Amino acid sequence: MHRTAYLLLADGRFPSGGHAHSSGLEAAVAAGRVTDLAGLEAFLHGRLSYAAPVTAAFTAATHLTAARMGRAPSATESDVKVPFLSLDRELEARTVSPALRLASRRQGRALLRAGRNTWPSELYGQLPKHPDGPHQPLALGVTTAAAGLSAEEAAQIAAYGVLTGPASAAVRLLGLDPYQVQNLLARMAGSCDEIAAAAAAVAHKSPQELPAHAAPLADISAELHATWEVRLFAS
Amino acid sequence: MRALARIVAEADGRGGTRLARLRGEPPLQLRHTPDGSATATVHLIGSAAGPLGGDDLRIEIEVGEGASLCVRSVAASIALPGRDGTPSRTTVTAVVAADGELRWLPEQLVAAAGCRHQATSTVELAGGARLLWREELICGRHDERPGDAVVSTSVDYDGAPLLRQSLTIGPGTPGWDGPAVLGGARATGSLLLVDPAAAPAPSAVLGATAVRMPLTGPATLVSATAPDAHVLRGYLDA
Amino acid sequence: MRADHAYDHDESVPHTHPEPGVDPHPPLPQLDRAVRIGIGGPVGSGKTALVAALCRALAGELRLAVVTNDIYTTEDADFLKRAGVLDPSRIRAVETGCCPHTAIRDDISANLDAVEELEDALGPLDLVLVESGGDNLTATFSKGLVDQQIFVVDVAGGDKVPRKGGPGVTTADLLVINKTDLAPLVGADLAVMDRDARARRGTLPTIFQSIAQDPQASQVADWVRHVVAHAAGAHAHAHAGAH
Numbered sequence: 122m123h124r125t126a127y128l129l130l131a132d133g134r135f136p137s138g139g140h141a142h143s144s145g146l147e148a149a150v151a152a153g154r155v156t157d158l159a160g161l162e163a164f165l166h167g168r169l170s171y172a173a174p175v176t177a178a179f180t181a182a183t184h185l186t187a188a189r190m191g192r193a194p195s196a197t198e199s200d201v202k203v204p205f206l207s208l209d210r211e212l213e214a215r216t217v218s219p220a221l222r223l224a225s226r227r228q229g230r231a232l233l234r235a236g237r238n239t240w241p242s243e244l245y246g247q248l249p250k251h252p253d254g255p256h257q258p259l260a261l262g263v264t265t266a267a268a269g270l271s272a273e274e275a276a277q278i279a280a281y282g283v284l285t286g287p288a289s290a291a292v293r294l295l296g297l298d299p300y301q302v303q304n305l306l307a308r309m310a311g312s313c314d315e316i317a318a319a320a321a322a323v324a325h326k327s328p329q330e331l332p333a334h335a336a337p338l339a340d341i342s343a344e345l346h347a348t349w350e351v352r353l354f355a356s
Numbered sequence: 357m358r359a360l361a362r363i364v365a366e367a368d369g370r371g372g373t374r375l376a377r378l379r380g381e382p383p384l385q386l387r388h389t390p391d392g393s394a395t396a397t398v399h400l401i402g403s404a405a406g407p408l409g410g411d412d413l414r415i416e417i418e419v420g421e422g423a424s425l426c427v428r429s430v431a432a433s434i435a436l437p438g439r440d441g442t443p444s445r446t447t448v449t450a451v452v453a454a455d456g457e458l459r460w461l462p463e464q465l466v467a468a469a470g471c472r473h474q475a476t477s478t479v480e481l482a483g484g485a486r487l488l489w490r491e492e493l494i495c496g497r498h499d500e501r502p503g504d505a506v507v508s509t510s511v512d513y514d515g516a517p518l519l520r521q522s523l524t525i526g527p528g529t530p531g532w533d534g535p536a537v538l539g540g541a542r543a544t545g546s547l548l549l550v551d552p553a554a555a556p557a558p559s560a561v562l563g564a565t566a567v568r569m570p571l572t573g574p575a576t577l578v579s580a581t582a583p584d585a586h587v588l589r590g591y592l593d594a
Numbered sequence: 595m596r597a598d599h600a601y602d603h604d605e606s607v608p609h610t611h612p613e614p615g616v617d618p619h620p621p622l623p624q625l626d627r628a629v630r631i632g633i634g635g636p637v638g639s640g641k642t643a644l645v646a647a648l649c650r651a652l653a654g655e656l657r658l659a660v661v662t663n664d665i666y667t668t669e670d671a672d673f674l675k676r677a678g679v680l681d682p683s684r685i686r687a688v689e690t691g692c693c694p695h696t697a698i699r700d701d702i703s704a705n706l707d708a709v710e711e712l713e714d715a716l717g718p719l720d721l722v723l724v725e726s727g728g729d730n731l732t733a734t735f736s737k738g739l740v741d742q743q744i745f746v747v748d749v750a751g752g753d754k755v756p757r758k759g760g761p762g763v764t765t766a767d768l769l770v771i772n773k774t775d776l777a778p779l780v781g782a783d784l785a786v787m788d789r790d791a792r793a794r795r796g797t798l799p800t801i802f803q804s805i806a807q808d809p810q811a812s813q814v815a816d817w818v819r820h821v822v823a824h825a826a827g828a829h830a831h832a833h834a835g836a837h
């Protein structure tokens with residue numbers, strides 16, 4: 122049951138809007154920076170080193186906050202809302218591109234919808250309200266808590282999602298051999314595990330101290346992408 | 357080498373700014389370069405190539421209510437490896453009071469081959485404070501692969517987080533110069549403008565690898581990558 | 595060769611809908627929101643043309659909005675704007691990540707968000723039309739996204755399309771066979787299409803039309819009016835029952 126919940130949430134078929142996002146790959150392909158499997162490999166290493174630690178740490182930190190609330194339902198609303206708000210603000214300050222802030226919130230909103238319907242819980246309602254939705258790592262943190270997963274599993278799903286999103290976009294955009302792409306993902310599995318474990322290990326820290334890695338081209342190309350008239354992916 | 361520099365700028369009561377404190381020690385030497393404006397300008401004068409592995413350099417800045425301070429440097433700083441591989445560190449902390457203004461416009465940081473450098477800046481802005489903050493990072497000297505460098509910037513405005521950025525480059529980080537991060541560019545940087553009086557400018561594309569972005573808060577950030585320091589400065593000139 | 599309008603009145607096509615006074619739809623669930631109608635079908639069959647026609651016919655009487663799933667983020671919206679049939683603020687485009695069928699069937703979140711954003715921005719609506727990105731004959735809408743779906747094929751695709759079937763042709767609440775004006779040019783036999791559609795669809799309605807000749811798509815517009823009126827009836831009934 123528990124393990125199956127983990128697989129359900131990690132599955133690309135979980136209907137949380139991810140299929141419409143390439144996490145910058147569409148822009149990198151258009152700019153000619155990624156044209157083949159080797160380019161994808163370099164791209165994914167960058168995502169894993171820069172995006173995954175932030176995403177996974179904020180997911181796991183949100184999970185811990187939500188799980189604390191789940192264990193102590195007597196906790197007052199402000200006990201929970203304040204840490205959630207602080208996580209939201211700290212992540213907002215780490216997401217300098219408005220296009221990426223929107224993409225994160227849109228995916229968070231989609232995930233929240235899917236999570237609420239799959240593992241109903243009071244916890245979702247504690248997330249800070251925003252017209253575009255909660256940031257995706259916050260939504261994932263709460264969903265993993267509602268699904269009864271651990272903080273380590275939450276971080277793992279987050280890091281894994283950072284890899285699989287652009288990998289499946291690459292199959293669609295570049296027509297790469299899907300077996301070679303899976304082989305690449307398998308080769309990166311060890312690094313992905315390490316990043317996830319490191320993120321889970323810092324999740325207890327104050328939101329301010331969580332990782333803040335920036336990748337200049339992630340922000341720059343997200344902004345360029347948002348101006349395109351024709352695009353296949355939302356980000 | 358450990359060194360501490362301190363700058364305290366205050367309104368002089370006549371619409372200008374006076375330096376209540378200006379103290380440096382080698383290799384962090386400071387010089388007040390008056391230009392007749394209401395802003396006090398201070399130049400950092402690097403007395404040696406550096407920072408070197410093992411160096412721990414700290415700069416503390418305070419800008420009082422209504423004061424205006426501009427800090428520049430006369431030359432790029434070049435992070436170099438030490439003899440035993442110990443890292444070097446530069447730490448800047450700045451506090452700007454309401455209606456104060458800080459312009460931090462130093463020359464580039466060059467991450468030379470083999471360096472292990474950590475540059476950390478923490479800025480606290482009171483509500484109503486203004487800031488212009490430039491960071492430029494060059495990956496190696498001419499035709500050289502850089503060492504490992506981390507440039508972290510943390511800015512709070514009126515008690516809330518405004519910007520948290522940490523850019524890591526160098527061979528210690530997989531993918532650092534690849535298509536998701538720098539795309540082979542040798543220069544990268546950003547220019548943060550915090551101005552509560554002005555409406556934040558909307559997103560704009562400034563070049564093939566340069567954009568201006570409104571942050572959540574009274575601020576915009578220009579972010580760019582470029583083939584060299586000169587092109588980068590074109591995007592980040594202030 | 596039969597003119598397409600002959601189909602409108604031809605007694606031999608009894609399933610052509612609407613029939614006065616008869617409502618063949620399965621009852622809609624009670625709605626406290628806009629009715630959502632999906633418009634699917636292959637690329638170029640006339641989905642956007644149908645959306646434009648329905649806007650022309652219905653914008654004056656219903657509070658209407660449109661969600662498009664085209665890869666051109668603005669093209670369908672621009673078309674509708676140029677056609678002057680709907681205010682651009684009533685149109686939202688959804689990016690589908692190369693998978694138009696995923697966005698309307700397997701992972702409908704982006705489309706649901708678009709519908710909700712329109713409702714938030716515009717206030718209560720009577721009808722939201724969701725146009726799918728052009729896809730193949732197997733693409734249908736999720737029931738979690740739309741209440742009713744229209745599948746649009748055209749005669750230019752050949753008169754074999756209804757015979758080939760597929761979930762769109764077989765199960766759509768309404769099958770529209772469009773561009774009947776082109777039938778003589780492409781040698782498509784409408785009678786064959788009618789017979790095959792009936793065999794595939796049982797009692798589900800099929801409409802033959804040419805938007806080129808009937809820019810208001812009047813038969814489809816009537817079908818939509820019935821759907822909306824029925825849902826509104828269910829809605830009013832639900833409220834009455836609550837007292």
Ligand SMILES: Nc1nc2c(ncn2[C@@H]2O[C@H](COP(=O)(O)OP(=O)(O)O)[C@@H](O)[C@H]2O)c(=O)[nH]1
Binds near residue numbers: 635803
């Ligand atoms: N001759 C003819 N052309 C039509 C008719 N309906 C649509 N078209 C044309 O078919 C083309 C494709 O229509 P469009 O609505 O964009 O198709 P979509 O891809 O399904 O949205 C356009 O050039 C339309 O003008 C029709 O009834 N007759």
Ligand SMILES: [Mg+2]
Binds near residue numbers: 641642664670725
């Ligand atoms: Mg269309």
